[in-house]
């Protein structure tokens with residue numbers, strides 16, 4: 001007889017993230033406190049922008065019994081439809097953002113990780129109250145059945161919704177460490193206030209301190225549209241799923257109907273080059289094992305597709321970014337540059353950068369540089385030294401622009417927006433160095449630096465003129 005047989009079993013998605021919560025930013029009480037604030041705020045921002053409402057978000061943290069913290073986040077967003085509330089807050093990997101459109105959330109994970117963390121540290125449910133502006137306002141107390149990844153409803157109350165209120169209130173308890181998370185949370189809010197000067201943010205911390213970020217712009221960037229996948233970036237699984245859904249029909253019709261910016265003319269040109277019959281039935285494509293991989297390889301390699309249309313992106317725009325920087329940092333000078341849309345493996349992206357100088361901009365300390373990083377309007381505060389923007393800043397020869405980021409009051413801002421940010425982890429903390437993205441950041445920063453150089457030269461000329469006159 002051999003030894004005991006090994007035990008095999010499958011675990012649910014909730015169980016997986018419960019066991020591996022550090023990959024989603026829940027490594028310790030400090031980081032978890034920060035991540036919970038961030039995930040709930042991001043959901044609120046997404047809900048406001050998706051509904052076209054200027055965000056007005058209230059966040060409160062307070063101490064409750066047992067030394068735990070309670071967070072409450074209230075927004076004026078579009079609300080969660082009643083039939084989805086339980087799963088939106090009680091089922092990991094359930095969400096409304098699995099589309100090709102720029103959003104902050106992507107995995108259907110963040111909010112639930114907050115719920116899950118609250119549950120495993122305090123054994124209490126999340127309270128959600130929401131309305132989409134209709135007749136009903138509904139409140140739920142929800143927990144996650146971790147082993148089955150299903151929501152457990154502890155309470156359900158439906159009331160009349162007076163005054164067509166729309167929005168969501170989320171409240172949950174968790175064991176955290178506010179004192180040590182505070183600098184990061186406040187830094188995070190300030191980052192948000194810069195990139196979203198059209199948002200009004202109120203934060204009351206457990207010590208009763210009020211942080212208020214006033215709205216300084218009465219309009220928002222154009223909201224992102226949803227798009228079809230670009231042929232350059234697809235893989236076998238995507239094409240197989242689309243083909244199954246398409247069913248019977250010609251290969252050329254399949255391409256034209258399912259992919260981004262593929263017209264008949266280009267589709268024909270492509271199929272001729274790939275030596276595939278335009279009239280082949282898609283059912284046939286599915287029947288043969290080798291055809292889809294062949295098609296996908298050809299799609300990825302074909303050079304004549306039209307570049308992706310950036311309408312699925314929602315950059316901040318030069319004007320709003322400038323308003324945000326001026327409002328929070330009060331610099332003497334700021335140069336904002338928006339680069340033209342570009343793409344990496346079929347994913348469109350836009351890079352926006354800025355350099356601010358003087359005034360309220362602090363001189364960086366101990367050879368560090370002031371760098372504000374954003375991806376799809378999310379501030380990135382951790383792992384700065386691994387980020388592509390830092391790599392670019394280290395590489396550029398700033399002396400050519402007569403500036404020194406380590407000894408002058410200079411701040412850099414980099415915003416990358418894309419339907420697919422090349423994050424390195426699900427914790428969404430830093431951007432991998434894709435050469436295409438790196439190139440746009442570099443040239444954006446150089447353009448901004450050139451303008452700062454011109455400004456500083458003029459300022460020096462004027463000052464020496466003044467000195468000569470005074471002498």
Ligand SMILES: Nc1ncnc2c1ncn2[C@@H]1O[C@H](COP(=O)(O)OP(=O)(O)O)[C@@H](O)[C@H]1O
Nearest residue numbers: 043047088095096105106107108109111112168
């Ligand atoms: N404040 C909110 N307002 C409206 N909808 C929300 C809000 N918070 C969460 N949701 C809904 O719940 C879903 C799940 O949220 P979450 O777990 O954070 O995942 P993700 O944001 O990645 O989709 C979201 O996709 C959204 O539809």
Ligand SMILES: [Mg+2]
Nearest residue numbers: 043105110111
């Ligand atoms: Mg989210």
